[in-house]
Amino acid sequence: MPPTARKTGTARLRSQAFRRIRADHQSELAEDYVELIADLIDEKGEARGSDVALRLGVANATVVKTLKRLQDAGLVTQEPYRSIFLTGEGWRMAEGGRRKHRIVEGFLLALGVTEATARIDSEGIEHHVSEETLRAMARFLARGRTG
Amino acid sequence: MPPTARKTGTARLRSQAFRRIRADHQSELAEDYVELIADLIDEKGEARGSDVALRLGVANATVVKTLKRLQDAGLVTQEPYRSIFLTGEGWRMAEGGRRKHRIVEGFLLALGVTEATARIDSEGIEHHVSEETLRAMARFLARGRTG
DNA sequence: AAATAGGTTTAGCCACTGCTAAAATTTCAC
DNA sequence: GTGAAATTTTAGCAGTGGCTAAACCTATTT
Numbered sequence: 001m002p003p004t005a006r007k008t009g010t011a012r013l014r015s016q017a018f019r020r021i022r023a024d025h026q027s028e029l030a031e032d033y034v035e036l037i038a039d040l041i042d043e044k045g046e047a048r049g050s051d052v053a054l055r056l057g058v059a060n061a062t063v064v065k066t067l068k069r070l071q072d073a074g075l076v077t078q079e080p081y082r083s084i085f086l087t088g089e090g091w092r093m094a095e096g097g098r099r100k101h102r103i104v105e106g107f108l109l110a111l112g113v114t115e116a117t118a119r120i121d122s123e124g125i126e127h128h129v130s131e132e133t134l135r136a137m138a139r140f141l142a143r144g145r146t147g
Numbered sequence: 148m149p150p151t152a153r154k155t156g157t158a159r160l161r162s163q164a165f166r167r168i169r170a171d172h173q174s175e176l177a178e179d180y181v182e183l184i185a186d187l188i189d190e191k192g193e194a195r196g197s198d199v200a201l202r203l204g205v206a207n208a209t210v211v212k213t214l215k216r217l218q219d220a221g222l223v224t225q226e227p228y229r230s231i232f233l234t235g236e237g238w239r240m241a242e243g244g245r246r247k248h249r250i251v252e253g254f255l256l257a258l259g260v261t262e263a264t265a266r267i268d269s270e271g272i273e274h275h276v277s278e279e280t281l282r283a284m285a286r287f288l289a290r291g292r293t294g
Numbered sequence: 295a296a297a298t299a300g301g302t303t304t305a306g307c308c309a310c311t312g313c314t315a316a317a318a319t320t321t322c323a324c
Numbered sequence: 325g326t327g328a329a330a331t332t333t334t335a336g337c338a339g340t341g342g343c344t345a346a347a348c349c350t351a352t353t354t
Contacts, residue, residue, distance in 0.1 A: 173340090176341080189332060191346070203344090205341085205342070206342075208342090208343075209341065209342055209343075209345080212341075212342090213340090216339095216340085227349085228349060228350070230350095
């Protein structure tokens with residue numbers, strides 16, 4: 001077996017993690033958008049582009065451009081100058097994001113970090129936790145509650 | 148108090164998390180590179196661009212381009228066709244990354260996830276945990292060891 | 295020392311995510 | 325119902341991070 005073969009095998013295994021992170025980053029923005037839109041619809045009855053921009057901390061124009069892509073991706077629908085709606089798939093993704101968010105944030109709180117930190121860190125972490133880790137977090141939460 | 152004022156205050160608080168995530172993403176790639184370069188130097192005595200590319204799972208050309216930026220940022224030094232070195236600041240950043248990585252990965256293992264998942268998830272999570280959360284994780288690890 | 299094989303860089307492309315300034319549209323006040 | 329104000333979209337720029345193909349060095353072999 002040439003040394004190159006072993007090297008390649010090992011590296012492929014290592015690079016797996018990085019490949020997944022790059023893929024996560026792609027879906028991350030989409031998930032943030034739909035989650036936020038879902039929240040706005042629940043809170044105020046409608047989601048305006050400018051509200052999304054405000055909460056995300058980006059310029060209005062950036063939101064317009066991104067929403068166009070999300071529309072092409074089948075996650076949202078909208079008419080010019082009107083508020084934003086989620087498609088079925090958009091809602092599904094938003095729910096998935098919210099669920100992860102709840103678990104991670106609750107877990108961090110249970111771990112003993114302050115509310116402000118839990119809120120901020122969970123926003124960043126939620127897109128990088130696998131189902132397995134989520135289950136472990138949920139288990140920890142359940143154990144803490146009963147014990 | 149006009150409704151806009153309250154709205155803006157709330158939104159600024161919320162957008163804080165997203166702003167930090169965008170900032171994290173900027174440093175994330177740099178941290179991954181220097182951490183990997185440090186590992187390669189420790190393991191094999193030198194870091195070649197192609198090894199970095201292999202482990203990161205990207206094309207050689209991508210690494211060349213990124214290293215140019217890292218050089219401008221004062222994190223690495225290199226001559227064309229030669230291997231890569233870290234500056235003092237590069238080493239400092241690599242050490243910081245490794246420390247976070249160790250804590251997060253150890254924490255996930257202690258939480259009960261499998262090694263493969265711990266390795267993959269920690270790679271994604273390490274760039275999004277605050278010092279406060281790291282301390283909480285370290286505390287959890289210490290407690291587990293003594294109890 | 296020359297040829298060739300192998301590894302590295304350059305060139306040029308694309309998509310994404312951000313911005314500001316200007317144009318377009320809607321809304322509101324009168 | 326018109327005109328001014330506010331909101332939203334378009335246009336165009338910049339930087340990041342990815343790719344392939346072609347050009348370029350280095351190193352090895354003979």
